[in-house]
Amino acid sequence: MRDGQTARVVAEQDESVLEKGGYHRPGIIEAPVLAPGHTAGSVTDKISSVVLSGTPRWFYPAFGLSFTLMMVLFAALSKLFWEGTGIWGVNQPVGWGFDIINFVWWIGIGHAGTLISAILLLLRQEWRTSINRFAEAMTIFAVACAGLFPLIHTGRPWLAYWLLPYPNTMGMWPQFRSPLIWDVFAVSTYATVSLLFWYVGLIPDLATLRDRSTKKVAKIIYGMAAMGWRNSAKHWHEHEVASLLLAGLATPLVLSVHSVVSFDFAVGIIPGWHATIFPPYFVAGAIFAGFAMVLTCTLPLRRVFGLQDFITERHLENMGKVMLATGLIVTYGYGIEAFTAWYSANQYETFMMWNRLFGPYRFHYYALLLCNVIAPQALWFRSVRVSPVGLWSVCMFINVGMWLERMIIIPASLHRDFLPSSWGIYHGTIWDWAIFLGTIGLFLSLLFLFVRFVPMISIFEMRTLVPEAQSVKESAAARDAEGLP
């Protein structure tokens, strides 16, 4: 099955889909989560071959380009550490510029992975299986990019450890009533737990690569990383319990992270920041942005590695629906911001909204509405949701739109606050742009290395989707239903 069209035709012939009530509209049957005809062996071979069969030719230019962009980041950071934050566009009254925009943008993107792997696991959404590994990796890399910005924003990143509570000769301690300290704990916990969750899921697959690689060095490295995993039933049992517990722990965590990030703003008194809608609206925006970035990266990789059997039309469609739903929540957030400004009858709140619509950043605001409100409406159409090109185009709008959203919230709120005498204007300098684009290079470089050396789809979870494994599950369920031991 090279394309989704064929997969759907086969699904229509597959009676088991009919029996399970796979209709979602009369006459159309949902595509399967795994194309028919696969066995545990074929799934293993196909996914591990992406890693084990050598470097494809396109990899070098693609990785080279990302690596070059990453070098731009390092050059810009060197300049920053040498000269100081004066090379940025920030100045009174706009003290939070690209650094905080990019932090929030990246951390938002980093929400999809844990959402897919934790919340969808608890909700027993089997379709998550083939995208969770990739989304988790993307989360970790996005959080790494995000974490860089608060550090360099401190101005003297070599003293960033002062943010942590530790006994020191200065006798200083952090101020735990500040949302900025909550952020330190929320982001570092999220990074740690995401990394642990990802690694726990990887252990059995690293064991698979250890067993299947033919090169000695690869065997040793994968073997050490797999820590002696033996595929024993006892191992699997503890592994499953640990995964479920981690999913349960990560579910409130993922919702808390962007809520805490939104407190950085909502606790402040600046019009445009001081809003109780912020936590849910930020979380929805994070999921919206995260799914868009997952699709932005997955769609091209699905094509070059020929993974259409595993990432089927069903996945594209479901992810499109999640984006549409969260996009509507974000739209509601924009609406509530405008409504609150009007209904409060507060002149500063009203002016904030007027300034967005007609002030110096109005074109940013119009572009934001185009990208985040209008463009995602295309996802109402099934033909867009199942078309890789259509979906990818919508995702690019969302990626840009979510960046603009933070641009509007952060500098555009700061630049004109209560006192007209303290108004100013903010633009990013070339160094702001270099650092921002450089983190995209860092993100893509890490992503390419991940795809090259680690299975990008969870092999063992895909094995549980093949008919053989499903039949064991069904017979067990039937036995439970009969009340037999």
Added chain:
Amino acid sequence: MSSQDSGGRLYGLMAEFEAPTALIAATEKARSAGYRKLDAYAPYPIEELVHALGHHHSKLPMMVLGGGIVGCLAGLGLQVWVNAFVYPLNIGGKPVLSWPAFVPVTFETTILFASLTAVLGMLVLNGLPTPYHPVFNVPRFSAASRDRYFLCIEAADPRFHVEGTRQFLEGLGPSEVSEVEY
């Protein structure tokens, strides 16, 4: 009654199966034949297999609960100690023990400690990392991470006997029975 083979020391006997249902049935039969030191290997988690092996409850959930409670108390204790005792700061006239402001960090440390316990606990309960294990000496065993199912009865089992156990395993319809050497 563990016995020595003529060659190297024997860890146990391993039977290979082609279907998960065959492995589950074989494991159940081995348990009812009185074998207790045995383990089953499969390319993915099979709940039935855990029951067949007689393992039911994992200790992990209670360990994670303990980790979470420790994390919660540690996080809250740290903040109360710092902001109310060793470094009291008057912020906006709020009381020094303004506990609602301590909720986010307490929540994060709870999750952090519980997650670390879940991962480290899983590794400890599984005895990982294990740099060397005799089952890997069976060349066919690498298929356990692909599409084959294995049952291994250890020589340390009191009922183990090289000939008797081999006959027993062969009666279960495996595709192959091999000796696992140390």
